[in-house]
Amino acid sequence: MADEMVRRAQRFINTTYGDGVTLGVPKLAENGRTSWTVMYALTRALQYEMGIRALSDAFGPTTMSTIAEKYGKLDETTIPSAIFCRIIQSALYCKGYDGGEIDGKYNGRVAASVAKLHRDMGVDGIYPEGSLWPKTAKGLFNMDAYTTVSGGTETIRSIQQWMNGKYILRKDYFIIPCDGYFSRDVQKSMLLAIQYELGMADGVANGVFGPGTKNGLKAHTLSTGSSGTWVQLFSAAMIFNRRPDVSFTSNYTLTLADAVRSFQSFLKLSVNGTADFQTWASLLVSYGDDTRKGTAFDCADQVTAARAKSLYSAGYRLGGRYLTNVPGTTLDKVIKSGELRTMADAGISCFPIYQTFGDSSSYFSFFQGTADAFAATEAALGHGFKKGTRIYFAIDYDNTDEEITSHLIPHFKGINEGMAQAGRVYKVGIYATRNACSRVAAEGLASASFVSNMSAGYSGNLGFPMPANWAIDQIKTISVGSGDGRIEIDNDISSGLESGQNSYNTPPAKTDLDVAFDISWKDQLTREIQAYMRSIGIPEEGPPDSWLPTGKTKYTTSYCVTFMLNWDGLFTSLARILRMRKALIQVSAIWELRHHNITSIADLPLPKANDDFSDACVYEYYNDGNLPDWVTQFGNKITPFNDCSTGIGQIFGTRAIIARNYAVELGLLDETKHDPSKDADIWTVWEKLHFNQSYNIATVPYMHILHAHEYGLARPGLTSSDKDTEALLKYYQGNTPEAGQQAKLRMGLYRLIEDNYNSIFRKVENRGVDPRMG
Structure with a gap:
């Protein structure tokens, strides 16, 4: 909400320094909203008025020392000018306090607001009057809150105020927020x-959990009957870690001891009810006491027989290994042939990890999650992991809370849907920060958490408790063994929730399975497909020659090829999991995409021949009122009906239900069956076919499997004959003479993709043949 006094403050900055040069920042938007941009401009204005010419957004040591040296404190007796005072008044308004009339007068209203600011900070015992001091001025010129914010608690706020009041006179201690929320700054101040x-x-105290701090804490074990500041700090740390039934206290009571035992039991520490070193460490840093002996590990290197012996001798019984390598990188971390058996023979179980490019938010989305689920399933099957194994999907970067909402939760929704579409062979786990693990688990999207606690500086670990469903706690990289048995691992603590696998299915033969497309061949593939499509009367854009002269299609040929390659991971995984040719799925999907008709309904004898129009009719059938623009554009011409072919593969909801139900019966899918005679079920499936690209693509092969069953053909496989393949391409469109003619055209596209690319890439992958040699 806009605030008029904040708007006046913005206008003051613009009027006084609005040339865009003096402060080195553009003019402020006069919108009445406080932001870091506004606070930075005010900070620079303050520096400028004090004679500092190397202006900075930071209210750092130079700014504070200049205040101290020039004025000592800031009030009506020391403020050097009216403009200087108006900067202070503007900052007060931006902070939510009364700044007077922004008239350059440090009057009683301003002094009273400064006094209130100090009370909110908890430093009024040190600074009881209405004068700003260097450290409280620094606290004024930032976005920290000194009243409880949403998600904060009054108890944490009281601790923050207590810490400010007790330690503000120490050189390196600065005012921390009093917002009731545990954060990075609060954690550092706790360590200070x-x-x-x-x-x-x-100058020695630095807020780092180093050797001196560790040694000191080892000498400050607390137990029932202890009292004083150390108990206050310990109880504060318990509260910061969101432990229930803990009060901020200076007395180590029986109630506090019980809460400590609960915490120790939860983290698999020695349960003794005392504030010993390991308990202190687990409260202060995410990895806790990193000298703890773990029974679990994860590693990027192959576990050979010699290494397995070293690991077992060191007490390790559970190890995490990677399902795949990351395409385009040189790190070879994938599970090797025979490695799982080697681990099992040595008495070590394995839990699988799936990670590709998970090091920034841009990677994560619903659709990427769905594709990852298929890829992980296919890889896990290829290594012989049995049904029910939990795969840990990795998020290996310091995500913000906003990114968890916008990217990670949708990504894991996609993973869960993809796992269902792939037959729900495996369970879903997550590897991430504490915050990401907890929030994804709270959505019911991961059954266990592998927590990246080793990354103690990650904001997603600072101030967040361990997830309730933690299974693996990653705490430190170490080396185990010597000679041939030496291996570098991440030492992990196991909660007992994850048992891994110690027996495996025989991995299926990979010799003739399809593989990923080599993207360097994209341009050539596009040219060849364009040439083929033109040869059968389908130009780069527009409809085939047989369509109406005024006809129009939605997508060009090159767009369809790009789409196919963008989803290559999903096409490949589907083909590998279902043991059928990738080209069969690709052709059925992109042929329909290329033929998506958006011809004007006025030019068509049958309105339903316009694919968008048909979709709009179905959408209105199920959604009376509040229709989106893509529906309302057809006005009153719509005649609602309950089903039509839709989405990339142009699949009817009823047919998709029948196909997916049949896949459930075959054990290929693990999902609730739908009733093709019920509108509610048709809408549920149709909506996903229309809006969810991965769901639609994943339904295509089940349509082929159903058609094979219905027409007495062998289930499509790796050795399906051309005759059967052409028949399946026909039945995808229906059992009509026209569908038969179209199937012959589709078969030409199938042969192009299969013979010129997919089969050659299989040779490259499996036999080391250079694709350029054919």
């Missing part, structure tokens, strides 16, 4: 407070 209590001098 502990270091101060350990007797570390200013």
